[in-house]
Amino acid sequence: MLQIEDLQVELEGNVILKHIDLEIKPGETHVLFGPNGSGKTSLLMTIMGYPQYKVIGGKMYFKGEEITNMPINERARLGIGMSYQRPPTINGLKTRQMVNICSGKEVDVEQLAERVDFLNFLGRDVNAGFSGGEIKRSELLQLMAQNADLMLFDEPESGVDLENITLVGNSIAELLEKQIHPENHKPVIKQKQARTKMGLIITHTGYILDYVTADKGQVLYDGVLSCTTNPREILECIGHMGYKECVRCVIGKN
């Protein structure tokens, strides 16, 4: 379980996240909405542990351990993983090596790569000249190898063409154990109960909801987490009224 209590975060002297409370239970996936600059990516980076995001108040716990000041690599070891929107290029480091780094041991890289149609890229330098969709598939491949328990997705559908969106969407659903397997002899209710993976997905468009059934939706507006409800409902509300309605919620909340 991820627990965030009254979290306040500063970036380069500006407070960018204000009094955030958030709880993601095992098996749950949350979707994070919000206009540009509202602090969505900052929240993910803070959970992952990027040091430039300075926690000035509140606490974070994961699997019962306090992670507020834990180094980024220890959080990764504990089971937090992230799919980045614009990851850096690492020249000379092959994608194949990167997949092994993520898993922490030698894995069947080919088999994993096949699942996200990435076999042809294993010999390429990590992210070097990758298109939007290729970056997403590369990130998913790394997350698959890492086998994290809490996965943070920063706009997984941005820059992905129509052909690839199904692949990306289904792969995320698979990672988050959101797919129902009819061939599985266990009753669906048991399959659902057996889920342990947690997800937090940033989305602008909501397309990802066509593939991943999210349990909760959250709206982040100006650093404040303003509502928690059914993600479809939020999407519809934003679609009709825009984020300005969120302002009213924020005001109402305070």
Next chain:
Amino acid sequence: MRNREELTKKAQGAINKSAVLGPDIHLEDFDKSDVPHQYLSDKELLSIPKAEQERLIMSGLDLTEKERGGTFFQKDNKVVHCKTKQDGIEVIPIRQALEKYDWIEDYYWKLASVDTDKYTATAELNLQDGYVIRALPGTKSIYPIQACLYIDKDGLQQIVHNIIIAEEDSELHIITGCATSPHLKKGVHIGISEFFIKKNAKVSFTMIHNWAEDMLVRPRSVAQVEEGGLFLNNYICMKPVKSLQMYPTTHLVGDNSVARFYSIIVGAPDSEYDIGGRVFLKKPGTRAEIIARTITNGGNIIARGHLIGEVPGVKAHLECKGLILKGGKIHAIPELEGHAEGVEMSHEAAVGKIAQEEILYLMSRGLTEDEAVSTIIQGFLNLDIPDLPPQLKAEIDKAIEASDKDAM
């Protein structure tokens, strides 16, 4: 060779001439007397003391000679092992070649000038030995030939002259290591190398240097590539040295000939490196590439590169990237000279540090900060060198990996 008088005269005139680049070396402070070493049989080669073996292996020398097509091994000023395992490939000590073969006259000091500076001059006046490696027409080397120039005696100056000849349509791969014994502190190495790459021939020359902290090193090399020929030159130096200065030059004299230079330099504290490559593109369709990766941990590195396009229709690129990790200095000096309309030449130079963003990205995949830094450095030094035989690629990877342990 019948007559070396003229060379001697020219050399005498230049014996006190300082080099244009690099600190001046007082050669008279170093011993150049004969050091007695016995010739080593195949078996004796395998029973070299372990500490010494390690130094040799690090420079790419395979003492079992299993995946090597021939060996030249010179210790101080004596050739202690020399043989070829493949028909059509000759490996001969240069003194022997000078005594026995007239054809050597067509090559000896034909590209490098004996009066360039005091180092070339002394190489003529005080020649100790060196190798001639020659691939006969059409011969393709199956395994690389290995050449090792080893300095055992402290305070010695080793003076060698090497000639590499690839006849028409031949293919020659050479790995050459220069190393010093584990106990050696100071010494001088002067090495003249002349490369003759004839029509449609291909030469790859991979040099790994493992010097000692107080070594002074002055290689002087010149190559000539004829029509359709390829010269691939790889240089790796990841160990300390007091001062190393070299500026190898290649002349592309035949249509569509190609030269590619790759160097990887890791500069240790108190070490000075002045290293570059210069290529003259003299015929249409010639191409050249000079790529350098330098890292300094406190050393002083000057990375030069000079491309001279003399005719239209040539293409050349120069790339020099440097990382300053723990102090030191990197001075990149890329030069492009176009002498005709229609030359295509470019350069890219960058000196910087490891991006924090890359370190954090790798840490978020579970690596510690140190592991992340070392992974990025290995990637930085990982050059994808085309046309390189797998054994040589493996030697380069090994050198990079080994240096990761101590130098970084």
